[in-house]
Amino acid sequence: xxxxxxxxxxxxxxxxxxxxxxxxxxxxxxxxxxxxxxxxxxxxxxxxxxxxxxxxxxxxxxxxxxxxxxxxxxxxxx
Amino acid sequence: xxxxxxxxxxxxxxxxxxxxxxxxxxxxxxxxxxxxxxxxxxxxxxxxxxxxxxxxxxxxxxxxxxxxxxxxxxxxxxxxxxxxxxxxxxxxxxxxxxxxxxxxxxxxxxxxxxxxxxxxxxxxxxxxxxxxxxxxxxxxxxxxxxxxxxxxxxxxxxxxxxxxxxxxxxxxxxxxxxxxxxxxxxxxxxxxxxxxxxxxx
Ligand SMILES: [Zn+2]
Numbered sequence: 001x002x003x004x005x006x007x008x009x010x011x012x013x014x015x016x017x018x019x020x021x022x023x024x025x026x027x028x029x030x031x032x033x034x035x036x037x038x039x040x041x042x043x044x045x046x047x048x049x050x051x052x053x054x055x056x057x058x059x060x061x062x063x064x065x066x067x068x069x070x071x072x073x074x075x076x077x078x
Numbered sequence: 079x080x081x082x083x084x085x086x087x088x089x090x091x092x093x094x095x096x097x098x099x100x101x102x103x104x105x106x107x108x109x110x111x112x113x114x115x116x117x118x119x120x121x122x123x124x125x126x127x128x129x130x131x132x133x134x135x136x137x138x139x140x141x142x143x144x145x146x147x148x149x150x151x152x153x154x155x156x157x158x159x160x161x162x163x164x165x166x167x168x169x170x171x172x173x174x175x176x177x178x179x180x181x182x183x184x185x186x187x188x189x190x191x192x193x194x195x196x197x198x199x200x201x202x203x204x205x206x207x208x209x210x211x212x213x214x215x216x217x218x219x220x221x222x223x224x225x226x227x228x229x230x231x232x233x234x235x236x237x238x239x240x241x242x243x244x245x246x247x248x249x250x251x252x253x254x255x256x257x258x259x260x261x262x263x264x265x266x267x268x269x270x271x272x273x274x275x276x277x278x279x
Contacts, residue, residue, distance in 0.1 A: 046260050046261040046264055049201065051232070053207050053211050054119075057112075057116060057119060059111050059129075059132070064107060064108070067132070068107050071103055072103060076098065078098065
């Protein structure tokens with residue numbers, strides 16, 4: 001495992017698609033290579049922070065009702 | 079009656095909508111309105127545009143549902159209609175049209191500062207969120223859409239690929255490059271906290 005391969009596998013690592021052997025190799029490399037360890041931690045934290053950048057909104061029940069009424073009218077008048 | 083509809087698959091509901099079944103349409107709206115709204119909102123950053131897009135998307139569903147030959151692809155078709163409507167809005171408003179130069183993609187800077195150990199109040203501050211949001215908005219259009227769909231809204235790679243008409247590897251490579259750009263922006267931003275702690279940079 002070298003640094004280039006290591007960083008190329010970060011994405012698959014987060015997707016949980018790597019074999020156990022490869023995960024061990026990757027962890028082993030990161031335990032010895034400070035640069036890749038930091039790179040991986042900040043890469044995965046970037047993904048985590050992106051997830052929190054927006055709070056999911058809910059469309060209000062009234063708006064859904066209004067939309068549904070409009071759509072049903074349109075559907076039946078086709 | 080809605081109890082039995084709840085158990086129907088999307089494909090079964092779509093077949094009923096093709097037969098002008100308004101209850102099936104209601105169920106589809108209930109199932110997907112929040113997803114469509116959030117995706118439109120995150121792509122446009124405009125709540126009233128997102129509402130209009132949501133309405134436009136479902137009107138398109140009614141108008142074009144007959145052209146959807148494989149009912150199982152309903153969800154990705156819906157997301158494709160949503161992203162296209164959002165792009166239409168962004169073009170009209172000329173929002174986020176600045177493309178970063180190739181230099182911005184250069185991610186060779188050595189990541190020597192470990193900001194992952196910073197406390198949550200710094201990592202999750204309003205300021206760091208807005209730095210990240212601005213960085214997402216400055217990504218090239220398709221990359222920005224992919225990052226929003228995957229990392230902000232939690233869509234699957236396959237759903238994103240089908241919605242955008244790209245291959246899964248193409249989605250993954252843009253996602254990875256996008257994340258590298260965001261990571262670098264955050265590294266630059268958080269670096270000021272390494273100075274404060276007296277560490278050598
Ligand atoms: Zn390394």
